[in-house]
Amino acid sequence: MGLDIRIPLGLLFLATGGLMTVYGLFTQGSAIYEKSLSIDINLIWGLVLLLFGLLMLLLTRTANRGNSHLESPSEREK
Secondary structure, three states: OOOOOHHHHHHHHHHHHHHHHHHHHHOOOOHHHOOOOOOOHHHHHHHHHHHHHHHHHHHHHHHHHHHHHHOOHHHHOO
16 A cells, blocks of 8 residues: 555654653753743653654554455465
């Protein structure tokens, strides 16, 4: 078939979320969070993006597994 858009989107969100999470972990308690009422926005949104990326990749796996019955037996052997 074609490229499933969930794969590159999942990888993009996974990488961005990972970077933001690591940055949020290393800057905990820093003065940059004084404007946000000492809430570590980078850590929170990094985790949200990580979960969304994992969800996209999980949906890709389940969609590929569900479409395997649509292939003819000769296509499965290739």
